[in-house]
Amino acid sequence: MASDILLMNATLIGLNGRTAVKTGSYLGISGDTITYIGTKKPSGKFAKIIDTKGKIVMPGLINCHTHSPMSIYRGLADDTSLFEWLNDHIWPVEREFINESNIELASGISIAEMIRSGTTTFSDMYFHSDITEKVADEAGIRSVLGEAVIDIPAPVFRVTEDHWEKKAAVKKAESLSVPALVPHSPYSCSKDMLKKMKEVSKKNNILIHTHISETRSEVEKLRKETGRSPVEYLDEIKFLDSDTIAVHCVILSDSDIKILAKRQVRIVHCPQSNLKLGSGVARIREMLDSGLLIGLGTDGPASNNTLDMFSEMKTASLLHKGVNEDPLLLPAKQVFEMATIRGAEVLGLDKITGSIEKGKKADIVIVDAGSIHMTPMYDPYSHIVYSAKGSDVETVIINGRIVMENRKLLTIKEEALKKKAAILSVNIRNFKKSLEGKK
Numbered sequence: 001m002a003s004d005i006l007l008m009n010a011t012l013i014g015l016n017g018r019t020a021v022k023t024g025s026y027l028g029i030s031g032d033t034i035t036y037i038g039t040k041k042p043s044g045k046f047a048k049i050i051d052t053k054g055k056i057v058m059p060g061l062i063n064c065h066t067h068s069p070m071s072i073y074r075g076l077a078d079d080t081s082l083f084e085w086l087n088d089h090i091w092p093v094e095r096e097f098i099n100e101s102n103i104e105l106a107s108g109i110s111i112a113e114m115i116r117s118g119t120t121t122f123s124d125m126y127f128h129s130d131i132t133e134k135v136a137d138e139a140g141i142r143s144v145l146g147e148a149v150i151d152i153p154a155p156v157f158r159v160t161e162d163h164w165e166k167k168a169a170v171k172k173a174e175s176l177s178v179p180a181l182v183p184h185s186p187y188s189c190s191k192d193m194l195k196k197m198k199e200v201s202k203k204n205n206i207l208i209h210t211h212i213s214e215t216r217s218e219v220e221k222l223r224k225e226t227g228r229s230p231v232e233y234l235d236e237i238k239f240l241d242s243d244t245i246a247v248h249c250v251i252l253s254d255s256d257i258k259i260l261a262k263r264q265v266r267i268v269h270c271p272q273s274n275l276k277l278g279s280g281v282a283r284i285r286e287m288l289d290s291g292l293l294i295g296l297g298t299d300g301p302a303s304n305n306t307l308d309m310f311s312e313m314k315t316a317s318l319l320h321k322g323v324n325e326d327p328l329l330l331p332a333k334q335v336f337e338m339a340t341i342r343g344a345e346v347l348g349l350d351k352i353t354g355s356i357e358k359g360k361k362a363d364i365v366i367v368d369a370g371s372i373h374m375t376p377m378y379d380p381y382s383h384i385v386y387s388a389k390g391s392d393v394e395t396v397i398i399n400g401r402i403v404m405e406n407r408k409l410l411t412i413k414e415e416a417l418k419k420k421a422a423i424l425s426v427n428i429r430n431f432k433k434s435l436e437g438k439k
């Protein structure tokens with residue numbers, strides 16, 4: 001049997017049994033696909049053999065929600081509420097700096113960070129998504145991309161993209177990107193726009209991905225305007241169904257959770273962003289008890305401020321144990337699944353990625369388990385969630401292509417990105433200072 005890449009001495013986790021561990025294994029990759037998993041060395045010639053002794057081999061992580069072109073605003077404004085952060089800091093700067101070359105640079109920075117920390121698929125919400133798609137394809141990372149739509153004028157920022165509909169209908173055969181529809185939120189999109197986007201989602205059979213009930217003030221504002229919570233309002237306009245991905249869902253009533261469960265809405269939990277913006281803690285226990293499907297996301301690099309899914313997994317697990325006073329809640333294996341196979345299910349990609357299985361695309365991460373903070377090792381799942389960091393990822397394979405080997409990125413010119421970012425950050429800082437001077 002001919003495989004292009006063979007991993008040997010592998011400790012495999014995230015297999016089709018989902019939380020089993022297989023040691024001393026061989027894993028063969030032919031083209032873009034996993035073609036062999038077993039304890040005997042397969043016959044045939046391999047272009048590349050990787051000895052993974054002392055490492056953990058796992059499926060690539062799935063970041064179900066981010067805004068990758070916001071990396072250039074990382075650390076520009078912290079320690080504020082969501083609305084202050086958007087109105088006073090992010091939107092004025094974005095209005096000045098959103099252009100194709102900055103989107104290309106910022107997407108590249110985020111994608112480099114994601115690959116470095118073991119993410120092999122990300123779902124993005126931003127403008128000029130065709131540029132992000134080009135950067136993602138060149139880097140060889142899998143993505144779910146749509147053009148962000150905001151059509152209610154924000155005080156300082158307004159974008160009405162008329163090409164979102166065309167983009168949604170096109171899936172380029174050669175691209176690793178899958179189209180989605182991404183209205184920003186029920187508070188920044190009109191009822192007509194939300195209804196229209198839902199129609200297009202149904203017509204093209206693609207997922208629709210939006211922020212829902214992230215903060216208390218947004219929920220109260222919508223209640224004042226419509227007499228409904230965001231979930232009730234969206235249900236009333238028939239926006240919620242099993243093709244809807246609801247990001248955040250922090251402020252939910254019991255009845256909201258029932259509606260989401262009834263409509264089989266897919267949920268994305270972004271614990272670090274919710275904590276940093278002081279938005280609150282999503283009712284993950286109740287949502288899980290209601291049978292809702294939940295994936296994990298980092299949210300954007302300007303509100304997190306990293307895209308490291310390892311740290312997101314750990315936060316998710318610790319946060320809900322703590323607030324519920326229940327150490328049994330969100331055990332390591334469950335959180336690991338949320339960051340892999342459940343995330344793939346949320347994005348509708350579980351047939352091709354999210355676990356290590358023969359016949360699935362080869363989206364594989366090799367983690368160095370030999371460092372002192374992972375010594376000794378009893379349970380690889382425990383180490384991945386509670387001990388590992390993104391920087392422990394050593395090699396990343398996406399769609400059968402090695403995109404990082406021994407910590408060296410092979411598809412991205414990282415030093416060039418750093419140099420460009422240093423220059424751009426001076427302009428952004430000066431612009432922000434000039435705005436503050438005008439106040």
Ligand SMILES: [Zn+2]
Nearest residue numbers: 066211299300
């Ligand atoms: Zn977001």
